[in-house]
Amino acid sequence: RPAPGALAPAAAHPVDPAAEQVELPPARPLETDVRTALRDRRSSFGRFDAQQPVTRPQLAACLAAAVAGSRLGGDTGDVRLAKLxxxxxxxxxxxPGSYAYDPERRSLRRVKEGRPGEFLQRNYFLANYNLEQAGAVLVPTVRTTAVLDAVGDRGYRLVNATIGAVAQSLYTAASAVDLGCGVALGFDNISYIEELGLDGTGEAPLLIMMIGNERPAPADFRYEIA
Known part of the structure; x- marks a missing residue:
């Protein structure tokens, strides 16, 4: 069994303090009860609608929830494996642009300017989402090789558990702040490494997680009367 502190060398890199900072307001409170949030969460698929932008408090709530979900229990201390x-x-x-999330300051650090929609859609392999219509796309990264070096094969379970917890935390928070959400694996992670400037950092983008408002009155399945 790895000793306490064994994961420290695999911790997520801090954000670049020299990068331009974009302040976020306080996160929108998650006032929905847990049962309702869990029941209402779902994958948005093709329902995203860019005509109604995401608000900054909604984005702040989703980012904070995703980061909170990345924390490991047990004796790992304050080690955070995932960077967002x-x-x-x-x-x-x-x-519009790409940013790194600073969980300590609850702010964004600019990585690249410009609308990312064309890049996102070009590097998505499936046809069930129009990523250009999503308000934002969150990308969790983990230094997977460093985790395996630190704790061996059990690192695979740690990485998968961490990323799964991030995704489920985001789904639940998005439901609580009235946003649609979708998580996908079918993307070109090498292109994301290049786009985000992650060459040499050891960070591997493992999911793309879309949030945004949905078209009004979409078709739905009423499971409670089925």
Whole structure:
């Protein structure tokens, strides 16, 4: 069994303090009860609608929840394995571009300017989402090789558990702040490494997690009367 502190060398890198900082407001409170949030969460698929942007408090709530989900229990201490990036397309008061999330300051650090929609769609392999219509796309990364070096094969379980917890935390928070959400694996992670400037960091993008408002009155399945 690895000793306490064994994961420290695999911790997520801190954000670049020299990068331009974009402040976020306090996160929108998650006032929905847990049962309702869990029941209402679902994958948005093709329902995203860019005509109604995501608000900054909604984005702040989703980012904070995703990071909170990345914390490991047990004797790992304060080691955080996952780092979060976000491609902003349609968020009120935030310029389109790619950013790293600073969990300590609850702010964004700019990585690259410009609308990311064309890049996102080009590097998505499936046809069930129009990523250009999502308000933002969150990307968790983990230094997977460093985790395996630190704790051996059990690192695979740690990485998968961490990323799964991040995704489920985001799904639940998005439901609580009235946003649609979708998580996907079918993307070109090498292109994401290049786009985010992760060459040499050991960070591997493991999921893309879309959030945004949905078209009004979409078709739905009423499971309670089925």
């Amino acid at each position: 990036y976000v491609f902003v397309s349609h968020v009120e008061g935030v310029e």
